[in-house]
Amino acid sequence: MVQVQIYFNNMLSLYHLADPLPNEKIITVIHRDVFIAIRRIIFFILLLLLPIIVFVMINILFPSLVQIPWFFPVLLITASAYVLFVWLLLFFSLVDYELDIWIITDQRIIDVRQEGFFARAIAEMRFNRIQDVTSEAKGLWPTLLHYGNVIVQTANDTNKLYFEQVANPEHIRDTLMKLMSDKKNIDSSPT
Amino acid sequence: MTFSLVIFLYLYYAFLVVWAVLSLIGVYRLVRFGGRMFGTFFVGFIYLAGSMIIIFASYILLSQIDWTTQVSIFTHLGIFNNLNGSGSNLFQ
Numbered sequence: 001m002v003q004v005q006i007y008f009n010n011m012l013s014l015y016h017l018a019d020p021l022p023n024e025k026i027i028t029v030i031h032r033d034v035f036i037a038i039r040r041i042i043f044f045i046l047l048l049l050l051p052i053i054v055f056v057m058i059n060i061l062f063p064s065l066v067q068i069p070w071f072f073p074v075l076l077i078t079a080s081a082y083v084l085f086v087w088l089l090l091f092f093s094l095v096d097y098e099l100d101i102w103i104i105t106d107q108r109i110i111d112v113r114q115e116g117f118f119a120r121a122i123a124e125m126r127f128n129r130i131q132d133v134t135s136e137a138k139g140l141w142p143t144l145l146h147y148g149n150v151i152v153q154t155a156n157d158t159n160k161l162y163f164e165q166v167a168n169p170e171h172i173r174d175t176l177m178k179l180m181s182d183k184k185n186i187d188s189s190p191t
Numbered sequence: 192m193t194f195s196l197v198i199f200l201y202l203y204y205a206f207l208v209v210w211a212v213l214s215l216i217g218v219y220r221l222v223r224f225g226g227r228m229f230g231t232f233f234v235g236f237i238y239l240a241g242s243m244i245i246i247f248a249s250y251i252l253l254s255q256i257d258w259t260t261q262v263s264i265f266t267h268l269g270i271f272n273n274l275n276g277s278g279s280n281l282f283q
Binding site for chain 2: 031069070073074076077080081083084085087088091092094095098099114117118120
């Protein structure tokens, strides 16, 4: 029973590292900015309202169409399927939002992304390999709402890790710089 | 061309099966990878609650329809002439 419970915990915990390093501690877990989720929700709510707009437009522009005996049932069934489909897309969009995370530990950064229905990509970068950390907020909304990207790069210029559309990118950059500095001090100190 | 309206209902049922499978996949992903976080629970709960409301509302509306009605597509094509004012009135 205990083993089952442990397995259950390991499987389900978002904040559990499947393969932790010795003495590794999680500093923070970062999602995209909440504005990104709100923007997606507003977009899909507008899509959900579309059948009502279409029905009103048909009633105004083509009133005789509604008098056809089978037209309203077909319209209703189409609208129901459409609403269920858009609702499903909203769900998948929010699941992706919820499951795309960046875990910062005291030793590395772990980038976890959902790609498609079943694919899940996990990348990691250790602090002793990081060369540079930059933050950027491009555009009106990122500037006003303080969200943007953080780019982490190794000495090998081809390896980059992106924190996309995260809140307070400057704060994340500062946190990473501090953790890098701490890691270098620990590594260079005599044991 | 005439056929029964119930064909649309069967197509709708087929869509519901596909939709239910995709929903299960989404819920599985959420539970498998999301963990027991508030956000994960909230998204899952809202989705399931919303789905039940949509399906129930659809059931209420669709149950009032007489599905034995025959759909006659070409009979009603004259409606398009009627819309631009050049054809005869279909419902006269």
